[in-house]
Amino acid sequence: MPSRAHALGTACHVRCRGGAYGCLAYPGTTGADFIDYVIADEIVLPLDQQPFWSEKIVHLPDCYQVNDTKRPIAERTPTRRECGLPERGFVFCSFNNTYKITPPLFDIWIGLLHKVEGSVLWLFRDNAAAERNLRQEAIARGIDPSRLVFADRLKLAEHLARHRLADLFLDTLPYNAHTTASDALWVGLPVLTCLGKAFAARVAGSLLHAVGLPELVTKSLDEYEALALKLAREPLLLLSYRSRLAKNRSTAPLFNTERFRQHLERAYHTMLDIKRRGEPPQNFSVARI
Known part of the structure; x- marks a missing residue:
């Protein structure tokens, strides 16, 4: 039975004969x-x-x-301009729901924008209030709010295709990206995560191990921030992860x-x-x- 919807009146307590x-x-x-x-x-x-x-x-x-290894990805990749991204500059991406963004994590992301010149943070456009609040918090931390770019909802195949414009997917904690992370990995976008304690905080770590990229699973937020900065500053290192991901997509257990x-x-x-x-x-x- 669905566990993410209104459950009043459902028969969850009715036991299946073979176990639930x-x-x-x-x-x-x-x-x-x-x-x-x-x-x-x-x-x-x-x-x-x-x-x-x-x-x-x-x-x-x-x-x-x-x-699902048959998820279609649109052949056409949109231009950076069409997505509101600058023509140049590193693109940090997190298409998680905005309610997963915590103040400590946002501090780290803003710190990365300060340290990586010309970079932007590409987020999912969830609702107007969240967008307004995040822009205000960016200003309060000394960042031009235009460096936060928000992505509109698209059909799934088109949404997956625009992942190609991002450089690095930044995961959230304590509630990781789940299918959002596997979407990114399916397209070939490296995901950086921090392994937490609870189930919801360990999903991206599981996905990365199953796709053969355990090095992108960090154990602390300090390590997470340091590796994000290293990947943004060392394009050949980031390219090596992209290449491994492209190779592993057809052979690794995850897919x-x-x-x-x-x-x-x-x-x-x-x-x-x-x-x-x-x-x-x-x-x-x-x-x-």
């Missing part, structure tokens, strides 16, 4: 005794977090998030939908076997294919 589990959309425990399992991986939900979850943890071997399907079906069979043996739900890991 949570997967995607809601990155937290339900606290419900009628949900047996949560689908995760070793990065987003380590076993030491089990005491804080009512569900038992199922670890998939690569990444908990399924990705291997068939591999994910097989792992998930193994998880289903294990859940059902446990149920048939009359045993209570238990943590388990799915063997890698």
Whole structure:
């Protein structure tokens, strides 16, 4: 059942015969005794977090998030002018919802604009109030508000295509980019993240490991800021990550939908076997294919 919509009157408490589990959309425990399992991986939900979850943890071997390798990307890349971007200058990008932007993180982003001459911060146009507030906060921190560029909503294929104009995707904390990060990686845009403590703060780290770019997973905001600055100042280093991402897209587990399907079906069979043996739900890991 949908976990991101109005749920009044739904029958979540009605048990499935083979067991119930949570997967995607809601990155937290339900606290419900009628949900047996949560689908995760070793990065987003380590076993030491089990005491804080009512569900038992199922670890998939690569990444908990399924990705569609048939998502179309528009052939035409818009011009920088069409997107409101300057013709020159480094483009830091974060197409997360604006409610994920915290003051400490925004301070880091503004600091990067101060240190990287001519750079801009490309954000998602979520609502007028958020845009106005972010521009005001930029001014208060000594940055010309025109260096914050806001992207309008587009059809998905066109939205994905405009990622090609960005240089580096800056992730948010404590609530990471989830499908937003996999969108960027699918197009070939490197994502820089900081690994947090909770499930929602570890998703981009899982995605980056599954696409073969673990070096872009930092352990602190200081490290995050330092690496963002290094990548902006060293184009050859950034290009090396872009090249690896382009190569890995067709071979890495993150975008291997068939591999994910097989792992998930193994998880289903294990859940059902446990149920048939009359045993209570238990943590388990799915063997890698």
